[in-house]
Amino acid sequence: MFLHRQANHHSSLKSFSLRFILLLTVLLMLSGCSVSLPGDSKSGALHSENGEGKLRVIFLDVGQGASQLLIGPTGKTMLIDAGNNDKEQVMLNYLRQYGVTRLDIVMGTHPDADHIGGLDKVIDYADVGRIYMPKAASNTKTFESVLTSIKRKGLKVNTAKAGLTLDWEDGVRVNMLAPVKNYDDDNDKSAVVKVVYGSTSFLLTGDAEIESEKDMIASGADLRADVLLVGHHGSKSSTSSQFLKAVHPRYGIIQVGKDNNYGHPTKTILQRLKKQGVEVYRNDLQGTVEADSDGSELHITSER
Template sequence: MTSFIGPKGSTLGARVKFKSTWNRMFLFVVFLLVSILLSSCTFSSKPDPTPVKGGLRIVYLNVGQGASQLLISPSGKTMLIDAGNNDQEQVVLDDLKRYGIKRLDIVVGTHPDADHIGGLDKVIDQLDIGKVYMPRISSTTKTFESVLRSIQKKGLKVATAKSGVILDWDPQVEVKMLAPLQTYEDNNNMSAVMRVAYGKTSFLFTGDAESVSEKDMIASRQELHADVLLVGHHGSKSSTTPAFLKQVAPKYAIIQSGVDNKYGHPTPTILGRLKKAGIIVYRNDTQGIIDLSSNGTNIQITTER
């Protein structure tokens, strides 16, 4: 920057030089702060299905009014939690193919509701499957029976999903089931709740667990904190109680629900609660597929739209 020199003895030149130096210093500080913030924040762009090497990847698939999450570990191990409703099974299969998934080392059906396990039968039929976890609860629905038939045809057995179970998945990643802690009459409260920790980052998967299960998890004094919370029951006001949200204390919240669904999910009550807590919210119904990657320290988030 050019400095202007005033009359002899004038301090104009010195003042202009000082201002120029101060401006450069200010711009440098701003650039430094922005760089630091960008190193740990998220951004939105279309998800890239290319495998992430050396990190943990979590993909919240867009299955409408339902739930499904794909996890890929640093060593390439895979896990699928739920698979949406019956009419979304091809969507799930296509997404798994797009991400290059031919084998699922672990499959978790959080509970028997069709919008969570509806697509699991076809997934089990068409992919190589390692181990299957489901809570110890039965259902007389055709959807549930179809999943059991697919498991049986593959010669697989169902391991019980319950609090205290630690999944043998990837030595770099801790996967622990936090619920159900007991037997509940309501299928939603029987949901398998899982906490995944990789390095300094953590993620909580809640299925449709409602306030009763949340209260028991708090009372159990298990580690509930997570950087990313999958909001319980698609954002229904029956879940994500203030006490539970306080214990989890997430930076980000993911809501899996369908566009203009008849249940009104996510509810204004939950959206307001998340906003008041200063939590950044991502939604399948408005942003499509939500793709997270973690290097153990920072979390990067991309969305389909």
């Protein structure tokens, strides 16, 4: 490939190039060390166009529910939630679309069906590294089938709790900020993670509500983030003014389905975000939303 391209592009230098490369090849074979050939930088550039060096945080459109796929700078993957039970096939299609066959980390933020419904099939499908879920006793079929899939793969659940640092990807810090304590409310049990890459940051909040938000603030954790997954699909039981001020995001992503029965997102929260100058993206209006970071700049794109 390389020889052919050189010959075409520099026909006057053809014989020199060929001889030079042949000599280089022989030297390399003799020395047995690996040195980059001039042409290698080309393929490197091609890779970076495909996302190498970037952190991609993809807010998958799963209708009324939530799912975030993270692809790290060297290709490590993390999936947080997987939509409802009726989105299993949609989830598998997304994984194929993004070329994901292995998930280094899988997280079920809390046992509600609109978050872990699709997880069982995802775990069956992909090669899975570690799984995190908060301590929760739930006897729903949805929860049971996730546990069955985990067992079948011979995996164990790591308990999600505030204070954990997740070993995921070189140069990317992943800290778990919630749940700070045990809660009766399922939403407040939500695992919340902050992802930091260079000078950019993301706060992914599951369905954590005001109670958990208060405890996160009281814990003294650094909540500041450029991109906030707006808690509980934009319900007014989350994203308190205090919490929003502490996070101070530039972008707010709302994972919500068209014509949902919950009135999500609420006017109160949309107005609160607007007042704080937060640029809002929504799955119901824009389809899948992707926030990319090169470590210093953020780039947001959406399906429509």
